Amino acid sequence: MTETVVVIYSGGMDSFTLLHLARARGYQVHALSFNYGQRHVRELDCARQVCADLGIPHKEIDIRAMSEVMSGSSLTSDTEVPEGHYEEDSMKSTVVPNRNMILLSLATGYAVTAGASEVWFGAHGGDHAIYPDCRPEFVEKMDAVCRVANYEPVGIEAPFIRMDKGEILAEGLKLGLDYSQTWTCYNGRDKACGRCGSCVERLEAFAANAVTDPLEYEEQV
Template sequence: MVMKITVLLSGGLDSSTCLALAVKRYGAENVSALCIHYGQKHEKELKSAAAVAEYYGVKLTTLNLADIFSGSNCSLMKGSTESIDHRSYAEQLNEKGGSGTVSTYVPFRNGIMLSAAAGIAQIHGASEVWYGAHRDDAAGRAYPDCSEEFVKHMGNAIFEGTGGEIRLYAPFIDKNKADIVKTGLELGVPYELTWSCYEGGEKPCGTCGTCIDRSNAFRLNNATDPLLAE
């Protein structure tokens, strides 16, 4: 039986590398991607998800879950009164004594997205949902829905709730962002098509938490982020 995969694709570095890995292992014809609009301030990452899916020749399903998160005042959300925090995650966590969600955590966003992905995967005859969570985002419970413990329990819920038909797989759950970039560079991921920055400008701001992590990941691989190349 041919394995079919549904990849949760945000258009960012991690999920795009996840998609590339799935395509390498199973072929584009057996991989589909799911991109979710959750009410974020800008649509650059949604456009990046479409570009990456097109690059790999995989079917892309889009889903709008903005109403679910409409009550959140997280700084990522359209209509939020909060500004994006332009500091590293480590600096933000230090304010909380080393542990606690950061200002860009959207309440249970990834849990809700994965639940939706499991249903769509089952409808489309897939057997696995791939999720690009990694160790850096889970550190200090900055994003608790990226932790190994969360993935384990969410995976059990998905497996049980789909009658054992769908498994959750997070290939980078024990890796950091530098490891992901290393894998992506080996796979030739078109990082110039991706978008990570929490701001929606022409160029990444370079100073928000995800920009800082992304820049460090490329630097540790002695590589240059193509979005920052002259």
């Protein structure tokens, strides 16, 4: 029987690549998305469409009721989204407190229910400087905990943990993926802003691979 994995699928380019990588490796994929009140909720529209097109089982969980214990981030409040590179201190305002521990815990519960052996999520090397819950030591500890938290052990996998966004994009291009099916911008407007840290990093990844990003931008820095 084909091994089943749960992929935490935001609708962004990293998790989009991860979803297809898992399928390319022969896994039966169950996609899991979360609405935690992110202003870039448009990414969930992308997730729904991709899963519908591929016929992938997809669950979307609304955890906005938890906003009181996950507050203070510019991604979930009226605070202005900072612009520029992730390395800058201002980008720390985009940290959603304990987000990945919460999401991985919920995904592990779903994995047990779905009979999946692993949960995959798209943390990558470019996130290490800003996001504590995207670092290798966090993934290692969560993997250890989730393997003993239930009668059925569930592993936590982050295949991109040592890769930057350019390298992730390169993997997706090898798979022939269409990145117009993704959304990256932290601002949920009609076009990507081109100025927030997420847009800047995405554009640099496409430039590093000498290909044009299919998304439309308000401007590009």
